[in-house]
């Protein structure tokens with residue numbers, strides 16, 4: 285059942301997830317389409333997230349957006365003080381811009397590994413940090429050890445912060461400690477996107493890949509073909525997995541395996557390295573005192589890709 289609507293205001297709106305924004309020419313959603321999208325969200329009782337470009341919107345757009353409860357996803361360089369989520373590309377940070385916010389940091393793996401200290405500094409300032417690795421498809425078995433070491437370094441920083449009474453969240457590590465069941469991106473299932481052309485998409489990535497790959501429009505409504513394929517209960521590998529924090533990105537799935545409900549080896553291995561690092565972090569914090577007493581221990585496992593485990597059976 286749908287619960288969320290993402291409104292991408294402009295072709296140049298910031299990315300908050302795996303996809304890149306390939307367009308540099310502005311194309312702002314028509315004001316009437318924005319009004320109609322909000323009307324759909326009101327009728328369907330959807331929670332709205334608005335994704336902003338790097339320029340200031342005309343006042344009439346701001347006025348229309350204010351007609352509905354929503355959260356703002358904005359580039360940090362132009363974010364208003366009230367923006368709930370801020371995104372940044374690059375490494376030129378002013379800590380004050382992040383204070384107490386939810387921040388999205390998107391970068392290729394190699395850059396992240398080379399900036400462990402900056403990521404730790406960021407963690408100390410934000411309420412929550414979502415790290416999005418933008419080149420999952422290039423992850424190889426040779427990267428596993430370096431990724432694990434980087435995660436362990438961030439785990440040490442998180443442990444230091446937690447022991448000192450702070451509790452920032454990091455999607456790659458703390459989500460798995462807190463969860464008791466799968467909690468993934470609901471694109472195509474619980475979440476739908478409205479693009480600047482007034483059409484509906486599974487998520488913004490599907491729009492940027494191919495504007496004709498829509499699932500309806502504001503004139504005719506939402507029409508997701510084979511919508512069961514976007515649900516966890518129709519994802520035969522994921523529904524048995526316990527990397528509960530995994531983003532389970534259906535766009536990456538389709539890009540890498542040609543099936544929206546079949547994950548790639550790379551996505552699974554990375555998620556399991558994070559799961560295992562979360563296991564170590566949880567045990568380490570607990571060795572210092574009571575921590576999340578109602579959450580079960582994360583079990584030790586002997587695989588990194590659930591698909592291989594299934595094949596063994």
Ligand code: SF4
Pocket residue numbers: 521522523525526527530531532533547548551552553555556590
């Ligand atoms: S790790 Fe793989 S199997 Fe597990 S939820 Fe993520 S994509 Fe699905």
